[in-house]
Amino acid sequence: MAEASSVSVAFVGSGGAGVLTTGGMLLEAACTAGWNGLLTRSVGPQIRGGEAAAMVRLAAHPLECHTDHFDLVIAVDWLNAHRFAAELPLNSRSLVVSDPLGGAVPDFVTTAGARVIEVPLKQMSKTMPEWRANMIALGAAARLLRMPDDALRTSIAKRFGAKGAAIVSANVSAVEAGAKAVEAQAFEPRLPAPRAHTGKRWLITGNEAAALGALRGGVRFVAAYPITPASEILEWLAPNLPKVGGVLVQAEDELASISMIIGSSYGGTPALTATSGPGLALMIEAIGLATAAEVPIVVIDVMRGGPSTGIPTKSEQGDLNIAVYGLHGDAPHIVVAPQSVTDCLFTTQWATYLAEALQAPALVLSDQFLGQTQAAIEQPPDIAFVGERLKAVEFATPYKRYALGGTGVSPMAIPGTRGGQYTADGLTHTERGIPTSTVADHRAQLDKRRDKLDQFNYGAHWATIQGAGDVAVLTWGSLTGAAREAIAIARADGLEVKLIAPRLLSPPRPKEMAAALANIKRLLVVEQTHSAQFYRYLKAHYELPANTGVLHRAGPLPILPSEIHRALMTGDPA
Amino acid sequence: MNAESQCVYKPSDFKSDATPIWCPGCGDYHVLLSLTRALAELGLPPERIAVVSGIGCSSRIPAYTNCYGFHGVHGRALPVAAGLKVARPDLTVVVTSGDGDGYSIGGNHFLHACRRNIDLTYIVMDNHIYGMTKGQPSPTTEPDFDTALSPGGTGLRTFNPLVIALASGANLVARAFSGNINETVSIIVEAIRHPGFSFVEVLSPCVTFRPDQKAWKNRVHAAPVGATDDPGRAARRLMTDDGFNLGVLYRGDRHPYQPSVGGGTCDLSEMEKEFEI
Numbered sequence: 001m002a003e004a005s006s007v008s009v010a011f012v013g014s015g016g017a018g019v020l021t022t023g024g025m026l027l028e029a030a031c032t033a034g035w036n037g038l039l040t041r042s043v044g045p046q047i048r049g050g051e052a053a054a055m056v057r058l059a060a061h062p063l064e065c066h067t068d069h070f071d072l073v074i075a076v077d078w079l080n081a082h083r084f085a086a087e088l089p090l091n092s093r094s095l096v097v098s099d100p101l102g103g104a105v106p107d108f109v110t111t112a113g114a115r116v117i118e119v120p121l122k123q124m125s126k127t128m129p130e131w132r133a134n135m136i137a138l139g140a141a142a143r144l145l146r147m148p149d150d151a152l153r154t155s156i157a158k159r160f161g162a163k164g165a166a167i168v169s170a171n172v173s174a175v176e177a178g179a180k181a182v183e184a185q186a187f188e189p190r191l192p193a194p195r196a197h198t199g200k201r202w203l204i205t206g207n208e209a210a211a212l213g214a215l216r217g218g219v220r221f222v223a224a225y226p227i228t229p230a231s232e233i234l235e236w237l238a239p240n241l242p243k244v245g246g247v248l249v250q251a252e253d254e255l256a257s258i259s260m261i262i263g264s265s266y267g268g269t270p271a272l273t274a275t276s277g278p279g280l281a282l283m284i285e286a287i288g289l290a291t292a293a294e295v296p297i298v299v300i301d302v303m304r305g306g307p308s309t310g311i312p313t314k315s316e317q318g319d320l321n322i323a324v325y326g327l328h329g330d331a332p333h334i335v336v337a338p339q340s341v342t343d344c345l346f347t348t349q350w351a352t353y354l355a356e357a358l359q360a361p362a363l364v365l366s367d368q369f370l371g372q373t374q375a376a377i378e379q380p381p382d383i384a385f386v387g388e389r390l391k392a393v394e395f396a397t398p399y400k401r402y403a404l405g406g407t408g409v410s411p412m413a414i415p416g417t418r419g420g421q422y423t424a425d426g427l428t429h430t431e432r433g434i435p436t437s438t439v440a441d442h443r444a445q446l447d448k449r450r451d452k453l454d455q456f457n458y459g460a461h462w463a464t465i466q467g468a469g470d471v472a473v474l475t476w477g478s479l480t481g482a483a484r485e486a487i488a489i490a491r492a493d494g495l496e497v498k499l500i501a502p503r504l505l506s507p508p509r510p511k512e513m514a515a516a517l518a519n520i521k522r523l524l525v526v527e528q529t530h531s532a533q534f535y536r537y538l539k540a541h542y543e544l545p546a547n548t549g550v551l552h553r554a555g556p557l558p559i560l561p562s563e564i565h566r567a568l569m570t571g572d573p574a
Numbered sequence: 575m576n577a578e579s580q581c582v583y584k585p586s587d588f589k590s591d592a593t594p595i596w597c598p599g600c601g602d603y604h605v606l607l608s609l610t611r612a613l614a615e616l617g618l619p620p621e622r623i624a625v626v627s628g629i630g631c632s633s634r635i636p637a638y639t640n641c642y643g644f645h646g647v648h649g650r651a652l653p654v655a656a657g658l659k660v661a662r663p664d665l666t667v668v669v670t671s672g673d674g675d676g677y678s679i680g681g682n683h684f685l686h687a688c689r690r691n692i693d694l695t696y697i698v699m700d701n702h703i704y705g706m707t708k709g710q711p712s713p714t715t716e717p718d719f720d721t722a723l724s725p726g727g728t729g730l731r732t733f734n735p736l737v738i739a740l741a742s743g744a745n746l747v748a749r750a751f752s753g754n755i756n757e758t759v760s761i762i763v764e765a766i767r768h769p770g771f772s773f774v775e776v777l778s779p780c781v782t783f784r785p786d787q788k789a790w791k792n793r794v795h796a797a798p799v800g801a802t803d804d805p806g807r808a809a810r811r812l813m814t815d816d817g818f819n820l821g822v823l824y825r826g827d828r829h830p831y832q833p834s835v836g837g838g839t840c841d842l843s844e845m846e847k848e849f850e851i
Contacts, residue, residue: 028851031851032851200850200851201850201851202846202849202850202851203849203851204849208849212842212845212846215842215845216842220661220835221657221660221661221835223653223657240845241838242833242834242837242838243838243840243845244838244839244840244842244845245835245836245837245838245839246835246838247660247661247833247834247835249656249657249660249833251653251686252653252682252683252685252686253682255649255650255653255682255683256650256652256653256656256682256683256686257653259646259647259650259653259654259657259683260653260654260656260657260660261657262646262654262657263626263644263653263654263655263656263657263658263659263661264657264658264660264661264662265657266644266654266658267624267657267658267661267662267665268661268662269661269662269835271657271661285647286646286647286650288647289646289647293644293646376851379846379850382842382843413642415621415622415624415642415658415662415665416621416622416642416662416664416665417621418619418621419621420621420642421620421621421640421641421642421643422642422643423636423637423642423643423644423645424643424644424645424646425637425643425645426645426646426647427645433637434592434637435637435645
């Protein structure tokens with residue numbers, strides 16, 4: 001039997017059929033047994049009754065993205081599954097488990113030449129009370145993957161324990177029935193033996209990781225307005241913030257949520273909100289205010305397909321332009337982008353630290369893929385980035401809130417502090433904060449706000465730079481994982497490729513980027529936008545090699561390692 | 575008397591050295607004077623007070639006080655103040671606005687600030703016109719008032735901010751006239767002392783674009799009956815009065831919204847256990 005480096009499994013069913021639960025439990029069981037993996041979800045816009053797919057990829061090593069085909073698909077039903085055709089690439093070695101009562105096998109399965117077997121999941125589920133088709137599907141998948149029974153039982157006990165022993169045992173028997181139904185089936189790809197792990201591992205989504213990163217960074221006030229796919233950040237924080245002495249307020253709209261966090265931070269409490277593209281568009285004016293009034297705030301944008309309402313449940317990197325350039329006037333601010341589920345924690349924590357240290361707004365550009373992917377990760381170390389702003393405690397008369405000189409970061413008086421009274425203002429102001437329209441004051445404050453960001457030492461965190469060679473992939477955000485995997489495949493083919501992925505998108509780092517690109521003869525830019533926003537951003541700020549190709553595509557289909565690998569090997573990004 | 579109120583402050587202790595940009599004769603000078611007198615009467619130290627505003631003539635007030643000030647973007651003073659007060663319940667937060675800033679671009683925040691009932695005092699200087707942008711109609715401009723942007727008038731009925739505040743849950747509703755300084759001082763004092771969201775509409779004439787409002791001083795009068803604790807009754811009175819009844823018109827007893835802050839002491843590593851495999 002063939003040992004694969006990873007195995008990919010998808011569960012398909014109409015919304016409410018429970019396939020997302022099934023996928024989550026398979027991942028959890030696999031991780032309990034020592035494997036690594038990730039789970040992404042693909043759902044339609046409907047709340048109930050639409051299409052849903054849980055896509056699980058498992059391996060011995062940690063994973064950051066999907067690969068170019070699925071080895072196993074289990075369909076509880078095929079209702080609207082044709083909408084997933086492009087997201088579920090199959091080949092002739094794929095095995096498809098289909099319920100004969102679940103509708104006709106769609107064309108994309110038969111066209112791919114996948115082997116289809118029938119298992120009457122629904123009919124079986126009716127033979128026992130408390131049996132569900134999705135749990136029978138879980139049992140079938142676990143058996144085909146040769147997953148140890150005890151790992152699955154642990155997962156069932158964890159998920160259903162609160163509902164009592166009868167429910168747990170019903171689910172165990174449903175899973176066993178599913179396993180029995182496929183025990184005679186051959187399934188080729190075999191997962192490599194799981195690794196022994198010394199440290200603790202977590203199963204976490206990027207949205208949860210970002211929320212935790214915010215708390216580690218010192219955020220203690222959050223204003224929330226619900227939006228897909230960012231709501232989980234807010235929903236995780238709502239019950240958890242009070243445990244650390246913080247508070248979350250639901251705002252009436254994004255204009256209010258951004259304003260509330262500015263108010264909180266003006267009062268000295270580090271503050272954050274999370275949104276997606278449409279919400280960010282509404283927040284932009286106030287982010288400019290935070291720049292001008294020098295109020296630290298953190299805004300997470302979990303990007304989705306755009307423009308306008310776009311595709312709320314699917315991923316894209318199209319908010320790069322608005323995040324970097326969207327503010328009116330010359331408004332220097334920080335834009336950072338996490339590069340993996342794990343990195344959502346670090347990057348959000350770092351953003352909080354930078355916002356506080358630089359008294360400026362920091363935007364975190366996550367996306368639906370990172371935010372809603374659940375992955376097994378090594379427990380992230382608690383690093384020492386806790387937001388600490390320079391506070392004014394002693395005051396000259398008069399106090400100059402926006403004093404020039406030094407690093408450009410001027411001590412900020414916190415309301416309640418005697419002698420520090422000033423007015424934070426979005427109007428161009430003097431060093432004291434008094435409105436002015438003189439040429440000298442305007443220029444001095446613009447310089448101050450630019451210089452404090454430009455001259456700051458961001459350290460090695462500004463980018464991920466790995467590998468050597470004179471060929472490089474330059475990418476960002478959630479595509480970093482796919483690029484890393486493509487580079488590993490290229491290395492096996494004998495091509496050494498360097499990875500350059502800036503985590504800090506604004507302010508640009510020309511010197512550091514020049515050093516990273518110094519010996520590069522051929523560059524491949526990879527991004528998930530329709531109009532090559534990242535490439536154009538790079539061209540605006542950096543010197544790129546003459547031989548630079550761009551692999552760019554709009555969402556929602558993720559750019560896969562195989563595509564990046566192909567572009568690297570052929571030199572043709574198209 | 576507590577220790578704080580024994581400390582004697584003068585109105586001038588709450589005034590900054592900045593010179594207002596307002597036109598001579600503007601009602602807002604009197605509102606600034608009334609506010610500083612009210613703060614002195616309350617005996618609160620200036621550094622314990624934050625004055626938050628949006629954009630417009632009236633929104634210039636924070637910088638003319640010696641309190642902590644926040645002069646933000648158009649229409650968003652209330653949510654800024656909400657974030658500040660929730661995170662810093664120890665501060666006294668006063669929000670100043672105008673009829674354009676507060677009722678038009680900031681209208682939605684007005685509804686939700688009333689509904690949320692955070693302990694804020696919201697002073698809106700209403701002159702039925704956009705002054706800073708030179709004379710366009712606001713939600714309280716009369717339908718037949720002719721402007722460059724609305725030749726012949728808007729034809730739209732006016733917005734009734736006090737009734738809307740009552741319907742939305744404000745905990746104190748009052749109307750004042752900028753020219754009646756003693757009365758305005760006592761209304762602001764009561765509004766700041768009253769728990770929850772206190773809404774004070776101040777009729778504050780714009781002598782430049784609404785010279786007709788100079789006649790307001792002859793039209794205003796004390797409300798014929800005292801404040802009620804019944805919002806329905808207060809609303810009926812306000813919908814049938816002449817728009818010039820002054821005084822505290824409604825006093826509610828709703829509990830203010832104030833989530834506790836700073837109490838939790840959970841270790842993050844405890845919280846992180848939910849993710850462990």
